[in-house]
Amino acid sequence: MIRVVGADGGIRHGHDDIGRGPTTIGGDRAVAGNPLSFSSMAHQSSMTVKSILMNIVCVLIIAPIVAGLIVWGAWTMADINSPPGLAPDIPLPSATTTSSIIRPAPHIPVSGRTVYMANCAKCHGVTGDGNGTEQLDRPARSFLAGGFSFGNTNQAIRRVVQHGIAGTPMPGFVGVLNRPSIDAVVAYVRKLSPPTIDADTSAATYYVDDRPVVIRGALPARGEWEDPQPRGILIGGTDGLTVAYDSDDVRLRTVRQGAFVRRTDWEGRGGTELEPLGQLIHFPGAAPPFTKNGRPIKASLRGTAITGTTAAIRYTLPGVEIEETAAAATHGTLPGYRRTLWLTGNATGIELAVPLSSTPEPLGRGGQYDWWIGGQDIVGIRGGQPGAASVHLPTDGTIDILVLPGADPAAARQAGVPLLEEAS
Numbered sequence: 001m002i003r004v005v006g007a008d009g010g011i012r013h014g015h016d017d018i019g020r021g022p023t024t025i026g027g028d029r030a031v032a033g034n035p036l037s038f039s040s041m042a043h044q045s046s047m048t049v050k051s052i053l054m055n056i057v058c059v060l061i062i063a064p065i066v067a068g069l070i071v072w073g074a075w076t077m078a079d080i081n082s083p084p085g086l087a088p089d090i091p092l093p094s095a096t097t098t099s100s101i102i103r104p105a106p107h108i109p110v111s112g113r114t115v116y117m118a119n120c121a122k123c124h125g126v127t128g129d130g131n132g133t134e135q136l137d138r139p140a141r142s143f144l145a146g147g148f149s150f151g152n153t154n155q156a157i158r159r160v161v162q163h164g165i166a167g168t169p170m171p172g173f174v175g176v177l178n179r180p181s182i183d184a185v186v187a188y189v190r191k192l193s194p195p196t197i198d199a200d201t202s203a204a205t206y207y208v209d210d211r212p213v214v215i216r217g218a219l220p221a222r223g224e225w226e227d228p229q230p231r232g233i234l235i236g237g238t239d240g241l242t243v244a245y246d247s248d249d250v251r252l253r254t255v256r257q258g259a260f261v262r263r264t265d266w267e268g269r270g271g272t273e274l275e276p277l278g279q280l281i282h283f284p285g286a287a288p289p290f291t292k293n294g295r296p297i298k299a300s301l302r303g304t305a306i307t308g309t310t311a312a313i314r315y316t317l318p319g320v321e322i323e324e325t326a327a328a329a330t331h332g333t334l335p336g337y338r339r340t341l342w343l344t345g346n347a348t349g350i351e352l353a354v355p356l357s358s359t360p361e362p363l364g365r366g367g368q369y370d371w372w373i374g375g376q377d378i379v380g381i382r383g384g385q386p387g388a389a390s391v392h393l394p395t396d397g398t399i400d401i402l403v404l405p406g407a408d409p410a411a412a413r414q415a416g417v418p419l420l421e422e423a424s
């Protein structure tokens with residue numbers, strides 16, 4: 001694993017200015033191997049006929065009984081778990097105030113296995129092999145096979161368990177399990193997987209630890225129709241979300257979840273592209289993000305700022321200053337992300353396009369949000385005046401844009417999104 005220790009220009013911890021290119025980066029490497037050892041089986045050759053017979057008896061009679069007991073035990077535990085009832089758009093409970101499904105007695109430490117059996121086994125399988133009883137549109141991860149695509153550190157796995165994986169059936173447990181239960185189940189699934197080493201030492205891979213990271217550089221094209229963006233900004237949050245913007249007009253390019261970014265040019269002058277590593281969860285479409293009287297208006301970048309664990313990007317539109325943050329968010333347990341825009345000044349008459357990759361179809365209001373659907377994604381916006389495919393910004397104040405990528409319609413309906421029942 002490579003950890004970036006000192007950075008200048010390319011990585012920002014704190015305020016930064018506009019237009020500074022990436023420069024050199026110092027790093028150190030620590031790769032730990034953990035070779036498996038195979039114990040010798042040679043002593044088997046000295047087995048007597050009697051001991052072989054004893055073994056057969058054990059295998060044929062005792063083993064099935066033990067296996068039956070294990071399966072029965074796991075089955076009854078998995079049954080306790082029905083997903084928590086979702087109330088439509090109530091303020092989401094936070095992990096610290098919500099009791100978990102398994103409420104531990106004060107002095108009994110939480111058992112990761114118990115939390116796992118109650119909340120995860122139905123999809124990931126009792127043994128962690130990925131074969132649960134739940135019917136899913138894709139396989140849940142096999143923990144026995146290792147290879148966590150979102151990273152296998154405690155922190156990476158915890159992010160996935162807290163926030164879910166947008167666009168997949170993997171739910172976010174932040175409102176369901178308390179922190180000790182999440183930590184316990186993370187340790188449990190981590191132990192199920194074989195030890196791995198990070199073989200990729202050819203390029204500089206950046207990780208986000210306990211502070212967000214802002215990195216500037218060229219971003220790859222998102223499709224054949226596009227040229228690479230020479231001046232991009234990537235903001236990596238401590239929740240595993242990576243938000244990419246164009247520097248020129250502060251347009252949101254993509255939102256990813258998972259690992260942060262690799263740079264192959266770290267000895268060069270910053271001309272080659274950054275390689276964002278997370279899984280693409282949202283692509284906001286090509287419509288200009290802001291318009292006034294039907295005409296696009298261009299934002300100009302002020303800079304980025306990190307306060308505690310929050311990174312913000314600041315920009316101006318004619319008459320108004322905007323500070324924007326993005327974070328992983330769940331609606332009920334549906335995984336997604338939320339952008340919040342704080343406006344100061346006068347935003348009267350400015351419209352924000354609903355960030356969907358195909359024409360947004362309005363769904364109406366549910367809870368405090370106005371909702372749209374487009375392609376596979378659902379967007380809820382609160383704080384603005386809804387139009388057909390855009391909202392009028394409030395004069396000042398805040399506006400929240402909640403994106404639920406690839407949300408399953410039935411689950412979204414259950415979470416309070418006003419979707420019509422499908423005619424069958």
Ligand code: HEC
Binds near residue numbers: 116151
């Ligand atoms: C409703 C089914 C479901 C439940 C319940 C569920 N998962 Fe998942 N989980 C999935 C699916 C599906 C994926 C694979 C998503 C993908 O395609 O990337 C996944 C992926 C993951 C990953 C990502 C591994 C990686 O690639 O990095 C982790 C970690 C994980 N689950 C942990 C848990 C834990 C811990 C629980 C219980 C607290 C849990 N899951 C409950 C369906 C589920």
